[in-house]
Amino acid sequence: MGTVEHDWQEEQQRVDRMVDEIDKQIASLQQHVGSMKADIAKIRKNFWEDVTVNFDDAHEAAETYASIKQQAEVLSERERSHRHAENQLKTLFRLKHSPYFGRIDFKENGEKESEKIYLGIASLLDENEEHFLIYDWRAPVASLYYDYPPGPAEYETPGGTITGTLELKRQYMIRDGYIRSMFDTGVTIGDELLKEVLGKHSSTQMRNIVATIQKEQNRIIRNERSRLLIVQGAAGSGKTSAALQRVAYLLYRYRETLQADQIVLISPNPMFNSYVSTVLPELGEENMQQTTFYEYLEQRLAKTFRLETPFTQLEYVLTALHEPGYAARLEGIRFKGSTDFLQVMDLYIENLGREGISFLDVQFKGEVLISAQRIAEQFYSLDASLRIPNRVELLAKWLLAELEEKARLERKKPWVEDEIQLLDQEDFQRVYQELRRRKRFSGDTFNDFALEQKLLSEMIVNRHFKPLRETVKRLRFINMPAIYRQLFTLPNLHFIPHIKDLLPAEWLNICEQTLERLDRSELAYEDATPYLYLKERIEGFRTHTSVRHVFIDEAQDYSPFQFAFLKRLFPHSKMTILGDLNQAIFAHAVNSDFEQLSSIYGDIQTEKIVLTRSYRSTRQIVEFTRGIIEGGDRIEPFNRGGRYPTVTQAADTTELAAKIKERIRSLQSEGHSTIAVIAKTASECQEAYEALQGEMPLRLITKETISFEPGILIIPSYLAKGVEFDAVIIYNASQTQYGRESERKIFYTACTRAMHELHVYSVGEMSRFLRGLSPDTYIKES
Ligand SMILES: Nc1ncnc2c1ncn2[C@@H]1O[C@H](COP(=O)(O)OP(=O)(O)OP(=O)(O)O)[C@@H](O)[C@H]1O
Numbered sequence: 001m002g003t004v005e006h007d008w009q010e011e012q013q014r015v016d017r018m019v020d021e022i023d024k025q026i027a028s029l030q031q032h033v034g035s036m037k038a039d040i041a042k043i044r045k046n047f048w049e050d051v052t053v054n055f056d057d058a059h060e061a062a063e064t065y066a067s068i069k070q071q072a073e074v075l076s077e078r079e080r081s082h083r084h085a086e087n088q089l090k091t092l093f094r095l096k097h098s099p100y101f102g103r104i105d106f107k108e109n110g111e112k113e114s115e116k117i118y119l120g121i122a123s124l125l126d127e128n129e130e131h132f133l134i135y136d137w138r139a140p141v142a143s144l145y146y147d148y149p150p151g152p153a154e155y156e157t158p159g160g161t162i163t164g165t166l167e168l169k170r171q172y173m174i175r176d177g178y179i180r181s182m183f184d185t186g187v188t189i190g191d192e193l194l195k196e197v198l199g200k201h202s203s204t205q206m207r208n209i210v211a212t213i214q215k216e217q218n219r220i221i222r223n224e225r226s227r228l229l230i231v232q233g234a235a236g237s238g239k240t241s242a243a244l245q246r247v248a249y250l251l252y253r254y255r256e257t258l259q260a261d262q263i264v265l266i267s268p269n270p271m272f273n274s275y276v277s278t279v280l281p282e283l284g285e286e287n288m289q290q291t292t293f294y295e296y297l298e299q300r301l302a303k304t305f306r307l308e309t310p311f312t313q314l315e316y317v318l319t320a321l322h323e324p325g326y327a328a329r330l331e332g333i334r335f336k337g338s339t340d341f342l343q344v345m346d347l348y349i350e351n352l353g354r355e356g357i358s359f360l361d362v363q364f365k366g367e368v369l370i371s372a373q374r375i376a377e378q379f380y381s382l383d384a385s386l387r388i389p390n391r392v393e394l395l396a397k398w399l400l401a402e403l404e405e406k407a408r409l410e411r412k413k414p415w416v417e418d419e420i421q422l423l424d425q426e427d428f429q430r431v432y433q434e435l436r437r438r439k440r441f442s443g444d445t446f447n448d449f450a451l452e453q454k455l456l457s458e459m460i461v462n463r464h465f466k467p468l469r470e471t472v473k474r475l476r477f478i479n480m481p482a483i484y485r486q487l488f489t490l491p492n493l494h495f496i497p498h499i500k501d502l503l504p505a506e507w508l509n510i511c512e513q514t515l516e517r518l519d520r521s522e523l524a525y526e527d528a529t530p531y532l533y534l535k536e537r538i539e540g541f542r543t544h545t546s547v548r549h550v551f552i553d554e555a556q557d558y559s560p561f562q563f564a565f566l567k568r569l570f571p572h573s574k575m576t577i578l579g580d581l582n583q584a585i586f587a588h589a590v591n592s593d594f595e596q597l598s599s600i601y602g603d604i605q606t607e608k609i610v611l612t613r614s615y616r617s618t619r620q621i622v623e624f625t626r627g628i629i630e631g632g633d634r635i636e637p638f639n640r641g642g643r644y645p646t647v648t649q650a651a652d653t654t655e656l657a658a659k660i661k662e663r664i665r666s667l668q669s670e671g672h673s674t675i676a677v678i679a680k681t682a683s684e685c686q687e688a689y690e691a692l693q694g695e696m697p698l699r700l701i702t703k704e705t706i707s708f709e710p711g712i713l714i715i716p717s718y719l720a721k722g723v724e725f726d727a728v729i730i731y732n733a734s735q736t737q738y739g740r741e742s743e744r745k746i747f748y749t750a751c752t753r754a755m756h757e758l759h760v761y762s763v764g765e766m767s768r769f770l771r772g773l774s775p776d777t778y779i780k781e782s
Contacts, residue, residue, distance in 0.1 A: 011172070012179050018099040018133060019177045022124065026092050029085060036082045043075050091122045091284040098174045099124070100134050101211035102145050105168035106153070114167050119145055121210060122284055137210045138252040145169065146218040150186040171211070195640050198615055202674045202726045202755055204708050205278045208248075209241045216611055217242040220576075221249050227605035230555075230594045231578040234635040235625070235752035236616025239578040240722060243551050244279045246576065250549060251285050263288035264547050264570070268554040269311075270295070272722045274707035288551075293562065297528045300535075304481065305523035310557075311682075311703045313525040314586060314718055318681050318743075328509035333586075335510065336526040337559025339596075340502045345530060347496045348487055349537045353388055355380070356486060357538070358479035362399065362468060365415075369406050369468075370399065375477060389540035392475060399472045407465050411457040420456045431455045475539050481518060483538070484531050488514045529562050536568070547573045554721055555579030557586050560596060567600050575600075582629045583749040585718055614752075616724050618642030620777070621751075621758050627773040628748045645751075645758040647733075647770055648781040656763050657691040660729055663759055664696060664712055672726035672757065673710040678750040679731040680738070682716050688731045689714045717750040728754035730761060738767035 053067075054060040100120035107114035117135055119142050124134040135142055143155040144166055153166040171193045173181040183192045194212045213221065220242040223229050233239040247263055260280075265288050267273055273290045280287045294310055301307050313333070320326055335341050359375040361368045378398055382391045410416065431452055471477060488511040493499050504510070517524055523531060536542065550570045552558065556579035558566075567575075577597060598606040612634050614622045619637040624645045626632030650656035660677065667675050677692065679685045682702060689700045692714070701708060701715040713725070730750055738747045747769050751758060760770065760778075 008179065008182060011182060015099060015174060015177060015179060018124070019096055021126070021133065022092055022096045022099065024127070025124075026089065026096070029089050029092065033082065033085045033089060036078060036085060040075065040078050040082060043071075043078065047071060047075070087284065094282075094284070095120055095122060095124060095134065097176060099177075100174065101172055102137075103168065103170040103172070104141075104145050104166055106141070106144055106164055106166055108162060108164040111164070114165075117141055117144075121208075121282075136252060137213075138249045143218065143222065146213050147215050173211075194615075194638065198638065198640050198755075201672065202724055204275065204674065204710055206240065206244070206276045208245065208279050208282050209238065210245060210283065213242075213245060214238070214613070216609065216613070217245070220609055221246045223576075223607065223609075224253075226607035227574050228597070228601045228607070229574075229576045230597055230606065230608040231576070231611065232594055232608065233578065233580055233611030234614045235580055235583060235749070236614040236622075236724070237580075237611035238615055239580070239611065240276065240553055241279075242611075243553060243576060243578055244276060245283075247288050247549075247551070248280055248283045248285050258548060260286035260288050262546055262548045263551070264544075264549070264573075265290045265551045265553065266293055266566075268292065268557060268721045269703070269719055270706045271701070271708060271719065272553075275723050288549075289547075293558070293566075294525075297532060300532055301523060301528060305521055307523050307528060308525045309703060310525050310586065311716075311718060315681055315683075317586075318746075319683065325509065325513060328506040328513055331504050331506040332510040332513060332524075333526040335504045335507075336530055337561045339560045339564065341530065342533075342561050342564055344493065344496060344499070344502055345487070345534060345537075348493065349388070349534065351495045352483070352538070353384065356483070357388075358482040358486065360477050360479045362403070362471070362477060364406070364410070364464070364468060370402055372479070375399070388538050392478070392539060396472050396475060396477075399477065400469060403465060403468055403472065407461045410461045410465075411454075416457045416460050419460050420453070423456065423460075427456070427459065431459065478538060480531075480535050480538070481521075484527075484534055485515060485518050487534075488518075529559070529565050533561075533565055541568055543569060543571050545572050549574050549576065551576045551578070553578050554583070555594070556581050556584040557721075559586075563597060563600060582632075583721070583745055583752075585721075585746045585749060612636055613638055616755055617752065617758075618756060620644045621754050621756075624758065624773065624777040625748060625751045627777055628744065628751065628769050642756050645754075645760065645778045646781045647760045647766065647778050648762075649766060650761060650763050653687075653691060653763055656732065656761055660731070660761060661692060661695065663729060664692075667727045667757060674713070674725045675711075675727045675729065676713045676715050676720060676725040676753060677729045677731050678715055678717055678720055678753065680717050680743075680746065680750075684731065684737070685714050685716050717746050720750060720753045724753050724755050726755055727757035727759070729759045732763055733760045733767045733770060734762040735765040735767050737762075738769055744769055 053064050055064060098120070100118040102119040104117050104119070105114045106117060118133070119137050120134040121137060122134070123132060123136040123139065125131065126133055137145075140155055140157045141162075144153050147153070147155070148166050148169075150166050150169055152163070154161050154163040156162075169185045171183045171185060172179055173193060173196065181193070181196065185191065191212070197207075197209075197212055209217075217238050220229065220231055223246070231239050231242070243265070247260075247265070250258060250263065251260060265276075267276070267290060269292060273292070277287055277290070298307055317330065317333070320329075357376065357379060359372040359379070361372045362370040362375075375395065379391060379395050382394055386394075434455060435448075435452065487493075493503075496502070514524070514527060517527075547570045550566065550573045552566070552575065555577040563577075577594070579594065581594070594608065598608075600606075613636045615638045617625070617637070618640050620642050622635060622637035626635045626637075648659055650659055664675055664677075677688055679688050685700060685702075689698060692698055696712055699708065699711055699713045701713055701719055703719065705719075708723075728751065730747075733747065738744075747767065751760070762770070
């Protein structure tokens, strides 16, 4: 046993002292927060009494403005301090519950005595603010805890490397101020604390892992050198966890300069967003921005098209095998995600600089004011050495001037006269005021009337022209769908050298399918990124320059084209890309390895970390699931024991439902709170939902679901990505459902969602992926 009972009492006494100290600090901070609150209320109440308001002349007005501004600044400064203090309070309450999770005794070379360093989710200073009673897990010295067993050790500080000896490494589990368990590592075999943490039931929210971060994960969390950090990690190896702790680390390390909203996490689906959303607040940090790539595309394109979701695309890929045109669509999905297509588009865009940009007529009252042809002539008369977006900007200016001219001519038309008659009193009043303001009354009734008419017609035409000006400012005179469409109507794209080498065999069919969809104002998911890329290259890229770090989780689901796009979108950002090639479920996915991603920033700025240890599932489950994929023997299970997975064959769907229901009942009686029945597609989920309904409450998860609760969930394989459940039941792992090579990874992804139990069922013949497994990795049940 590596526990240290004799030290236990002493350690508990220290915890007690900490709790007392924290209590003291809480009391004093609460008092401070209270008085700050009162202060703020007072400032708000007396706001207008404390500013001098006088608008008599320009000077006084400026004084008034300055005085209001000053008062507002005082108020917002107090509010900021108040928020800060409230956050500190929350952290103190968390510390009180569990002041620390680790201790290291470190003797720095050259020092006589070793220092005891206690690590928690935040720092705690003593009353005089001189000594650290607890160090934040992100402090430089804390690295020792994660990186070394007892013995020689070193850590980096901004001032250089500190070397010494780690004399003790102790782990604690403290809850409600009491030490529940305590281990010295280096003495114990295996990581007891980690076993304890991983043995718990799943919750519908991800947990922070700061107490048990592993060395390899620490390399990801504290990585500061690389522009691009690529993490290839087995299912359950802690990629997402490491990513979130990394966000917390960066926010701490760069707290003077980095805000949470300068970090973006791009996640696989909206449900995943809510799954991870509590980790950072638990660590006392604000959440980063979270989005899905689809959400971004939708926000940019949904006004122009009905946009296909990635999940609808995937459903098609998985179910439409026998539909006509399937092979071409699949080839299209792959090609449109490739760098070859990016190259085709770049050459196409280059050519657009010389010819081929389509414009729309600027129309007014059913008549063409400025024809598309004139606009095109004007565009192509501009200096061809200018980039397209710069020329577009000049073109828009020209169009606005043209519109001004057209508006002048329009004022004299009879319809304007007619509309003047219909104006209401308010409009006349406004014109009258305007005349007064301009002091233009001449006293000559005839002239005054003429002037008034002029202003009124100006007003009317202006109103009617406003939407036209808006159209121009928003560059809606560019016929973007037609420009994209054209790419699929140029049979040989003659201006592209070696085009034959780039285009796939199915190109003509791909063209036909693409055009057919575009003509219905629909955009397939595989077309969305290329379309947006084209739009950006013509109108000017809308980049997010303030973002400093982008995290892309489940990165294997993005195409090389999408990566190139993301790089442009966040030009000043470092990227952390986390994925598992064995879980690549999309037809366009990066297929061979992440190596080609290095080309995004070049080898020198890229670092790759491989995680092979899997923490989520029991040893038995990992030994089973790793047999499903090629090279799975490289995945090491964390040594946490459990039951063997089971494989059960049913004669028909009625028997299948009966067996699964029975299994669910027994899992529930064993206390598993989140049980997922995973089916391949949404339609199979619907079938499972209907078959299993009756005795137990079921939750059907669809792509619209934004969060999930504990219970029995029926979920399609692709929506289960990234999340985990106590027990997983694979609804129907038959040869028909999972028989094709392309279904191997989706099957693996589904099985690896299980933490404690995995039960696989099939109607009729089992999938060949199961037949290939070693029989001693599961129990066959009847
Ligand atoms: N160092 C650790 N300490 C405690 N728990 C850990 C650690 N690393 C990972 N885990 C746990 O393992 C599980 C899997 O982690 P996570 O979801 O981050 O893995 P992943 O690599 O993103 O998985 P996947 O690719 O399958 O989605 C989670 O429950 C997480 O809390």
